[in-house]
Amino acid sequence: MSARAFFLEKRPIADIDDDVLQLKPLELAPLDDGEVRIENKFLSIDPTNRGWMNAQATYLPPIPLGTPMRAIVAGVVSESRADNVPVGSRVSGIGTFATHSVAKGSSLTPLPDEVSFEHALSLFGHIGLTAYFGLIDVGQAQEGDHVFISGAAGATGSTVGQIAKAMGCKVYGSAGSDEKCAYLRDELGFDGAINYKQYTSAVALTKAVHETCPKGIDVFFDNVGGDILDAALASLRMKARVVVCGGISQYNASKVQGPSNYLALITARARMEGFVVIDYVPRALEAIGAMMPWVAEGKLQARVHVLDGLEAVPDGLRRLFSGDHDGKLMVRL
Amino acid sequence: MSARAFFLEKRPIADIDDDVLQLKPLELAPLDDGEVRIENKFLSIDPTNRGWMNAQATYLPPIPLGTPMRAIVAGVVSESRADNVPVGSRVSGIGTFATHSVAKGSSLTPLPDEVSFEHALSLFGHIGLTAYFGLIDVGQAQEGDHVFISGAAGATGSTVGQIAKAMGCKVYGSAGSDEKCAYLRDELGFDGAINYKQYTSAVALTKAVHETCPKGIDVFFDNVGGDILDAALASLRMKARVVVCGGISQYNASKVQGPSNYLALITARARMEGFVVIDYVPRALEAIGAMMPWVAEGKLQARVHVLDGLEAVPDGLRRLFSGDHDGKLMVRL
Numbered sequence: 093m094s095a096r097a098f099f100l101e102k103r104p105i106a107d108i109d110d111d112v113l114q115l116k117p118l119e120l121a122p123l124d125d126g127e128v129r130i131e132n133k134f135l136s137i138d139p140t141n142r143g144w145m146n147a148q149a150t151y152l153p154p155i156p157l158g159t160p161m162r163a164i165v166a167g168v169v170s171e172s173r174a175d176n177v178p179v180g181s182r183v184s185g186i187g188t189f190a191t192h193s194v195a196k197g198s199s200l201t202p203l204p205d206e207v208s209f210e211h212a213l214s215l216f217g218h219i220g221l222t223a224y225f226g227l228i229d230v231g232q233a234q235e236g237d238h239v240f241i242s243g244a245a246g247a248t249g250s251t252v253g254q255i256a257k258a259m260g261c262k263v264y265g266s267a268g269s270d271e272k273c274a275y276l277r278d279e280l281g282f283d284g285a286i287n288y289k290q291y292t293s294a295v296a297l298t299k300a301v302h303e304t305c306p307k308g309i310d311v312f313f314d315n316v317g318g319d320i321l322d323a324a325l326a327s328l329r330m331k332a333r334v335v336v337c338g339g340i341s342q343y344n345a346s347k348v349q350g351p352s353n354y355l356a357l358i359t360a361r362a363r364m365e366g367f368v369v370i371d372y373v374p375r376a377l378e379a380i381g382a383m384m385p386w387v388a389e390g391k392l393q394a395r396v397h398v399l400d401g402l403e404a405v406p407d408g409l410r411r412l413f414s415g416d417h418d419g420k421l422m423v424r425l
Numbered sequence: 426m427s428a429r430a431f432f433l434e435k436r437p438i439a440d441i442d443d444d445v446l447q448l449k450p451l452e453l454a455p456l457d458d459g460e461v462r463i464e465n466k467f468l469s470i471d472p473t474n475r476g477w478m479n480a481q482a483t484y485l486p487p488i489p490l491g492t493p494m495r496a497i498v499a500g501v502v503s504e505s506r507a508d509n510v511p512v513g514s515r516v517s518g519i520g521t522f523a524t525h526s527v528a529k530g531s532s533l534t535p536l537p538d539e540v541s542f543e544h545a546l547s548l549f550g551h552i553g554l555t556a557y558f559g560l561i562d563v564g565q566a567q568e569g570d571h572v573f574i575s576g577a578a579g580a581t582g583s584t585v586g587q588i589a590k591a592m593g594c595k596v597y598g599s600a601g602s603d604e605k606c607a608y609l610r611d612e613l614g615f616d617g618a619i620n621y622k623q624y625t626s627a628v629a630l631t632k633a634v635h636e637t638c639p640k641g642i643d644v645f646f647d648n649v650g651g652d653i654l655d656a657a658l659a660s661l662r663m664k665a666r667v668v669v670c671g672g673i674s675q676y677n678a679s680k681v682q683g684p685s686n687y688l689a690l691i692t693a694r695a696r697m698e699g700f701v702v703i704d705y706v707p708r709a710l711e712a713i714g715a716m717m718p719w720v721a722e723g724k725l726q727a728r729v730h731v732l733d734g735l736e737a738v739p740d741g742l743r744r745l746f747s748g749d750h751d752g753k754l755m756v757r758l
Contacts, residue, residue, distance in 0.1 A: 149692075322683070336690045336691055339687075339688050348685040348686070350655070350682065350683030350685035350687055351683040351684070351687060353683070354684060354697070355650070355675070357697060357698065358484075358699035358701060359484055359699070359701070361701060364687070365694075365695070366693065366694060367694055
């Protein structure tokens, strides 16, 4: 198989148009000291990919135009100049949308044999850590809290919901179809779920959130932004915590819709707080240790949506932003 | 002197039009058990008055139409059915825009003889407590922090700035005229100040904040909202705290401008938090105890803008929202 990669050729203004990423041959340049080459087996499709495409730095530096597009990957080390990461190691970490990635050996997470690549890119990877620490550390969720999750059927949202249920919270969420809402209620045990696409105005959505979660919200875990954030702000309980995990409804917008109900933070003595999962990587074992028993008891499951072949990356990104997927999106090579 | 009051006759949609408040004779009804009548000496003009006029509850219930308008007052008890609050007591608390207020005796703060009414409605009242606890408890300000204050020349803002300077912070702020900025720099010792009215676009304002406070902001104390909030969000340092004290630029807006840069909370791992000063009244002595030495050393001063006569209330409210005042607005009867 010849090496290929998606190169970032243009920065998107709004949607990721066809000319943003281009699939081209990849030259396998010699490694520097400390680096390894990964033969990618799975590529993770994530909302954060969109932010990485911009010219301004996020929590990582911008990607130079004309270079392979950054992505979270899992695979097998095929060449190594790093101590402790021998050829044949199964790893996950930050690589590229390509057949092969180059990374510092020290930046990678070694994967035990019993952890599948699918799990490495979902429950026991950045998704699980995002859900766990976002809910527990940033959101300070406690047993009995009323937790509302936007994008609740997504990879992170569905994990947050299951953890919150396992902790003894009341759990509510929004998603983009009746099928997803049925999945949340019937399969994951949510106490309520609303299909946000059913509401034609922000006022109607606000009313629906209030009716679904009539006692108000202690923790709002937001993956979406826009109208659902405003609706949740209007239902905050005293001392509520709004966890700003993402704003997928706004990533492709040329002008972000700020939360016009933010002054509700005053009335509710509440806070909104952002976080980035890479800060929690040193505490990964704490999260995995807490989640393992829930996985064993069947309280916590990963639903993955696998697309096949490197060529599927643009389709994966499209599905991510349209909501046309069931579970964590990834591409299998 | 015959008793009179401003009655809330209409709820404002945006600005406080002339027919919102009407000055009419006030009947001095008999007191209930536990109540006192205050002969008002000073009436405090505050941004929070605007929120109280709305039909929806804020941190206090809405005011019924056709009743005297709620206000923070200071005065002398002229009639009492409350234990421990004898006739002749000097007090401050929540009353009405009127010659006389009725309040529960237990809700009032007794004023020692050495505290003037002007100080009771500024440094040692709700203004001082708002500034102190907003900066220290909500904002978690530490020596060396870079603190940016919007509405910095206002009653609360100028107090926040002086406390932050006294604590050893770097202090920056925005205000609405060159004169106010000169006051902040020359009289209060701010490290930088910008006249927001000088900038015709949100982009230019964002650039100005960045240039004024080039190392970024650890604590943003926001009294204003709108464009200055977005500009500050774009300059947050890691783990920054945005103290949502108020949003005076938005109180008269029919649709609040939400902060479109709120996703900066993610990149900066930062938080925005609201608070209400009445929660801190039980800790008032802690704030006064900390502020007294600064007052004695001349590091902390109250600047008051006094208007004369009950009829001046509407003019006071107009000045509050136009920025046409120097220091804490109050009306002397």
